[in-house]
Each structure stands twice: as structure tokens, then as C-alpha cells.
Amino acid sequence: MPPHPCTAVFEGxxxxxxxxxxxxxxxFLKDIRARxxxxxxxxxxxxxxxxxxxEAKVSTNSLWTQGDRASGVGR
Amino acid sequence: MTMKTLTAAAAAAALLALPGHANxxxxxxxxxxxxxxxxxxxxxxxxxxxxxxGGSNIVASIGKDGVLLxxxxxxxxxxxxxxxxxxxxxxxxxxxxxQKSCVGVVQGCSWWNSSTFLPATAAPAAPKxxxxxxxxxxxADHMGGNVAVSAAGRSHVGIAPLDAWIMAHEKAPxxxxxxxxxxxxxxxxxxxxxxxxxxxxxNGEGVVLWHMPAAHTDGDTIVQxxxxxxxxxxxxxxxxxxxxxxxxxxxxxxxxxxxxxxxxDVAVVEHMMEGGTLIIPGHGRLxxxxxxxxxxxxxxxxxxxxxxxxxxxxxxQQIKAAKITRDYDGRFGKTSYxxxxxIEAVYxxxxxxxx
Numbered sequence: 001m002p003p004h005p006c007t008a009v010f011e012g013x014x015x016x017x018x019x020x021x022x023x024x025x026x027x028f029l030k031d032i033r034a035r036x037x038x039x040x041x042x043x044x045x046x047x048x049x050x051x052x053x054x055e056a057k058v059s060t061n062s063l064w065t066q067g068d069r070a071s072g073v074g075r
Numbered sequence: 076m077t078m079k080t081l082t083a084a085a086a087a088a089a090l091l092a093l094p095g096h097a098n099x100x101x102x103x104x105x106x107x108x109x110x111x112x113x114x115x116x117x118x119x120x121x122x123x124x125x126x127x128x129g130g131s132n133i134v135a136s137i138g139k140d141g142v143l144l145x146x147x148x149x150x151x152x153x154x155x156x157x158x159x160x161x162x163x164x165x166x167x168x169x170x171x172x173x174q175k176s177c178v179g180v181v182q183g184c185s186w187w188n189s190s191t192f193l194p195a196t197a198a199p200a201a202p203k204x205x206x207x208x209x210x211x212x213x214x215a216d217h218m219g220g221n222v223a224v225s226a227a228g229r230s231h232v233g234i235a236p237l238d239a240w241i242m243a244h245e246k247a248p249x250x251x252x253x254x255x256x257x258x259x260x261x262x263x264x265x266x267x268x269x270x271x272x273x274x275x276x277x278n279g280e281g282v283v284l285w286h287m288p289a290a291h292t293d294g295d296t297i298v299q300x301x302x303x304x305x306x307x308x309x310x311x312x313x314x315x316x317x318x319x320x321x322x323x324x325x326x327x328x329x330x331x332x333x334x335x336x337x338x339x340d341v342a343v344v345e346h347m348m349e350g351g352t353l354i355i356p357g358h359g360r361l362x363x364x365x366x367x368x369x370x371x372x373x374x375x376x377x378x379x380x381x382x383x384x385x386x387x388x389x390x391x392q393q394i395k396a397a398k399i400t401r402d403y404d405g406r407f408g409k410t411s412y413x414x415x416x417x418i419e420a421v422y423x424x425x426x427x428x429x430x
Contacts, residue, residue: 016375
């Protein structure tokens with residue numbers, strides 16, 4: 001059996017460090033919103049987003065923040 | 076009343092006397108959940124067997140030197156555990172060699188088994204008794220069966236035969252509440268101090284005890300079976316819930332993270348597949364390095380979230396209300412050790428700058 005093909009390298013991180021974003025601090029969650037112009041909650045809204053009623057919910061502004069309106073996200 | 080029922084009654088009385096959080100934790104652990112009062116046996120590798128008794132995992136090394144147990148489960152399960160052990164001991168002995176592994180790589184036509192590499196582990200013609208018990212901690216669900224199981228075993232220290240010895244780290248029993256002292260026969264007959272202890276060469280392999288300070292409690296031990304490449308992790312690893320941190324017994328979140336990182340340091344992965352070093356948790360299914368890594372990640376992330384919340388000046392109640400464990404609750408938050416209990420233990424024990 002050959003030696004294990006992977007080699008551990010030093011990545012400049014403290015031993016035992018687990019990379020993660022704290023709640024609310026993940027910048028990548030906004031990527032899909034920005035790319036497709038959908039309001040907050042729509043990309044992560046789950047099964048509910050499959051149904052037409054969800055559009056009404058979005059339009060009633062419950063998920064659409066003032067910041068989104070100002071920046072044009074979701075238009 | 077037999078010795079076994081006396082033991083169970085004493086343990087129950089002791090649990091009722093425990094205060095506060097310790098009482099909640101201990102009661103959670105003392106008795107098997109309804110419908111879970113069965114004993115399940117799983118061959119792990121070589122001489123090593125995983126026995127689940129009432130939800131608690133017990134590890135048995137069975138071979139020419141006798142039976143070495145890691146933990147004894149809850150007192151209520153002692154009778155069933157002993158019956159299963161007796162049956163297992165006979166079955167292993169009758170085959171003349173350790174059972175085949177249930178996990179790992181298939182090499183050619185047969186499973187790897189320790190008899191290939193460790194011929195000394197071939198079992199004797201007649202079953203040998205339970206020689207010793209190592210306790211990973213002194214929780215009721217891990218040492219509750221000590222009296223009954225030890226009494227059913229035999230060891231020889233000097234000339235006279237004695238009950239099976241019981242070993243633990245010296246700090247393991249030291250946090251026992253004065254209101255509920257251990258029955259003398261349940262406490263360790265041998266205790267080790269320091270970071271580690273080479274127990275012996277038992278059933279053809281080295282067995283080493285490693286102390287994990289201030290983790291689940293301050294007296295946790297991980298048992299390493301060096302020939303079979305198996306670790307018995309005790310309650311620093313729990314596949315059914317968030318790690319139970321008994322702050323009153325000296326446990327801490329930082330100690331749990333450190334212990335999990337230690338396991339990952341010691342364990343060897345099997346490339347591109349399940350297997351490698353097998354780690355037996357205190358509760359739940361058998362694991363390998365990847366499972367421990369996922370668990371370590373979860374515990375570290377939880378610790379970091381609590382740290383960040385404390386840094387923002389949030390109180391314990393506010394942190395609980397923020398539901399910062401929500402994304403893991405579906406996997407680990409379904410037992411009686413609730414996410415709020417875990418968060419409280421993390422908050423109290425983490426190295427966070429609280430105002």
C-alpha cells in the first residue's frame with residue numbers, strides 16, 4: 001500500500017482553527033441576491049418560495065428591506 | 076436483597092441528593108430511556124467490542140488475558156450487561172480467534188483481523204474472567220455498574236484473588252458531592268495521576284490511558300488500544316447530543332475542544348474511505364476521524380459564537396434567546412441535554428471576557 005498521498009502543510013492558522021462566519025456576518029449570502037436581484041429571504045426561503053403566493057408575500061414587503069429598495073436589489 | 080439491587084438503590088438515592096445542574100445531568104444519564112433498556116454488541120476490530128447498554132457505550136477487550144472493560148454503564152443495566160458479556164466471552168473463546176472487523180477496508184479475500192498481525196491475541200480455550208475496569212469519567216451512566224461488574228470479575232494482586240480492579244484518573248471521583256458519597260466498592264481501587272498511564276500489554280496490545288483535563292469533567296480518560304487502533308473516548312465525544320459539560324465537576328468547553336483535537340492528532344485516517352482509527356464515543360454510534368472532525372468543528376463554532384456574543388456584551392439570557400445553536404439543533408439538540416443547557420455550560424466555562 002503506498003503512503004498516504006496527502007501532506008499536511010502550515011496554512012498560517014492556529015492549530016485547531018475552524019474557519020466559519022459568525023451569525024449574520026457571512027458576506028456570501030448576499031451574492032445570489034445581488035446576482036439575480038431577489039429580496040432577502042428568497043434564496044433561503046425553502047419550499048415556500050416554489051409557490052406563487054410567495055410573490056405576494058415578497059411584494060407586501062415583509063422580506064424586502066428598505067436597504068434593498070434603496071439599492072434597487074429585487075427590482 | 077442482592078448486591079446488585081443494593082447498588083442500584085444506593086445509586087438512585089445518591090442521584091436524588093445531587094443539587095442543581097448536576098442533578099439534571101446525572102438523572103439524564105442514570106437510567107436508560109424507555110424502550111432503550113437493551114444491550115447491543117458490535118465487533119469493532121481485533122479484540123475490541125463495543126457494547127451499548129441502555130444508551131451508554133462500554134468497550135470490551137476480550138482475549139487470552141481475560142476481559143478488560145472501559146466503563147460499566149448505568150446500574151440498572153448491570154444484570155443484562157453481565158449476561159451479554161458472558162455470552163460474548165464464550166462466543167469469542169469458542170472461535171479461537173478475535174472476530175472479524177465490521178468496519179474498514181477489505182483487503183483481498185478477508186477482513187483485516189488482529190490475529191493476522193497479533194497472533195498473541197488468539198483467545199484461550201476457556202473464557203477468562205473480567206480482570207479490570209477503566210472508567211472514562213465518574214458519571215452514573217459510565218460507572219453505575221462498577222460494583223456489580225467488579226464483583227463478577229476476578230483479578231490477582233499478590234496471592235489472594237480479588238474482584239476486578241477499577242481504575243480512573245485521580246481527579247475523576249474527587250468531585251463527587253459530599254451529600255452523595257460513592258459506595259466504597261464503586262470507587263477506583265487504582266488511580267493514576269498525570270497526563271497518561273501505560274496500563275499494561277493486555278490481550279496482545281498496549282493499552283494506554285490519557286487524561287483529558289477539564290473537558291466533560293476534570294477527570295476524563297481516553298483509552299487507547301494501540302494494536303487494534305481503537306480509542307474509547309468517553310463523554311468528550313457524544314454522537315447523540317452536544318457534549319455534556321459538567322461545570323460543577325470541573326468540565327469546560329475549552330477542554331472539550333482540546334480533547335477532540337487530541338483525538339484528531341492521534342487518529343490515523345484511512346484514505347478515501349471510512350475506517351482508520353476507530354473512535355468509540357460515550358454515547359451513540361461508532362465513529363472515525365471524519366466524524367470526530369465534524370463534531371470538533373461544531374463544538375469549536377459553538378464556542379466561538381458564544382465568545383463573540385459575550386464580547387458584544389450579551390448576557391446569558393440574551394445568548395439563549397438568540398438561538399445560536401439553531402443550525403445544529405436538528406442533529407444534536409433532540410435529547411434531554413437541551414441546547415440551552417449546552418449554551419449555559421459553554422458560557423460558564425469558556426475563556427470569555429465576561430463583564
